[in-house]
Amino acid sequence: MILDELDRKDRLVFESGELPSRFEFNIGGFRGASYEVELNDQTIEYTWYASGRKRRGAEWISPDVDQWVAFREKLEELGFWSWDRRHRDSKLGETSWSVLIDWGHRSVEFERGNVRPAKFEGVLSAVSGLIGGRAFR
Secondary structure, three states: HHHHHHHHHHHHHHHHHOOEEEEEEEEOOOOOOOEEEEEEEEEEEEEEEEEEHEEEEEEEOOOOHHHHHHHHHHHHHHHHHHHOOOOOOOOOOOOOOEEEEOOOOOOEEEEEOOOOOOHHHHHHHHHHHHOOOOOOO
């Protein structure tokens, strides 16, 4: 019963077009390119950096409801919400990443170095799709 109730809430989120209340994701390293996305109101600020964290540019992107729905469905498909939250990688390496999402009744926060969960590349691809195919790797 509880699972059915949660599934119903997810469908209502999709149908209402509700956006995450928080969405921040960054990936990269000091020696190479880095990318960040952060939701501000209904707009995503997309920022990219060159080696040494030198800011190279920024854009403000407004995904439509269909893009948000596709993104959330992809996160579901990839098992994103059930990634192991207990492990924090204290050893930063060439590439680190962090993500914070509060969306409806779901919330996740990760800060990792070299550790990449299963299907991580799929999540990066989903973020890229949300921001119109721009680089996010």
